[in-house]
Amino acid sequence: MYSKDVKIAKKAATLAGDKALSELANIKTSFKNGSEVVTQADPLCQQIIIDEIKKHCPEDGIVAEEGEKGKVLVLPPQGSQRWWIIDPIDGTNNYSKKIMLFSVSIALFEDSMPVAGVVYCPGSGEMFEASLNGGMFLNGIRSFCSEDQIKPQSMVAIDSAWPNGIPEGIIELCKSCKLRNFGSTALHLAYVASGSMNACIVNKNRIWDFAAGAMLIQEAGGKITYQDGTDITPLNPQAASEKNFELTASNNVVHNIVLDALIS
Known part of the structure; x- marks a missing residue:
């Protein structure tokens, strides 16, 4: 369509x-x-x-x-x-x-x-x-998104912006996988969608940084939510254009693991 x-x-x-x-x-x-x-x-x-x-x-x-x-x-x-x-x-x-x-x-x-x-x-x-x-x-x-658990060969992308410091749970998570930051949220999301990365964490981003990536994740069988686990859609583009967003995207297998790490 x-x-x-x-x-x-x-x-x-x-x-x-x-x-x-x-x-x-x-x-x-x-x-x-x-x-x-x-x-x-x-x-x-x-x-x-x-x-x-x-x-x-x-x-x-x-x-x-x-x-x-x-x-x-x-x-x-x-x-x-x-x-x-x-x-x-x-x-x-x-x-x-x-x-x-x-x-x-x-x-x-x-x-x-x-x-x-x-x-x-x-x-x-x-x-x-x-x-x-x-x-x-x-x-x-x-x-498609991968179906892998977090393991030593897995790659997880995290944002470089952490106003309150990196949560201890994320530090521990990154000890069990390969940490990456390519400097482009859109690429991080695309690589999660294509199965190259297990997950990415997005802090202080704008709608244009993640809008296309959200579509890729959705159609690749993954999940993208706010960091409290709630859905990001529906989302009015004009109303959202002045806001910052904190998101998590991943395959379905590890999504809750990453969300839990953010609050621990």
């Missing part, structure tokens, strides 16, 4: 990814909101995505990271309940230092529920895509 929207998102992500790569030779950085790194490529890539979406879906709304003066860009829908949620470069710190672990994240919400999502890693060429009841695919191959 949403295959056309996935196709639009893939095209937009590819065009934006190509632009990001072309801008790597001459990166210029600045700061927004005091400490957030932004490059000249972020708004350029975002506009490419918006133009591609609006060409096919002119009545749909947009929530995107790069608005004027550090604000969120919000373009309400005209006659629909569809919102595209865009992060043109997720992992801007990496990108600004020419570390190729960054991604383009595009999601579509309809009636406050995710219905399509794409995460594209230009540096590796990995294209993760999903649509409602249509499955999750990595470069055209159907993929």
Whole structure:
């Protein structure tokens, strides 16, 4: 049902990814909101995505990271309940230092529920895509969350932001697996969805960081919830655009284990 929207998102992500790569030779950085790194490529890539979406879906709304003066860009829908949620470069710190672990994240919400999502890693060429009841695919191959318990070879991604310190339970959990942080929430979620990672913990993130990844996790058979275990949907994109979120995503086998570790 949403295959056309996935196709639009893939095209937009590819065009934006190509632009990001072309801008790597001459990166210029600045700061927004005091400490957030932004490059000249972020708004350029975002506009490419918006133009591609609006060409096919002119009545749909947009929530995107790069608005004027550090604000969120919000373009309400005209006659629909569809919102595209865009992060043109997720992992801007990496990108600004020419570390190729960054991604383009595009999601579509309809009636406050995710219905399509794409995460594209230009540096590796990995294209993760999903649509409602249509499955999750990595470069055209159907993929699923793992069914593994936490074990020494397992990989768990944790956020770098812990305002109150890392919980003791998470420290203990990480002693029994491989700890990872790639600097891109969208990539963390995509790797959980494709079975490469068992889980990831997301702190102080915005809707554009996780919206597409949530769709991937859902269609790959995993779980993504708030850190108290409650569902993240329904979620109104406009209302959510100014909020921070603390989430946990994993395969079904270890989700409660990770949630318990967060409160211990």
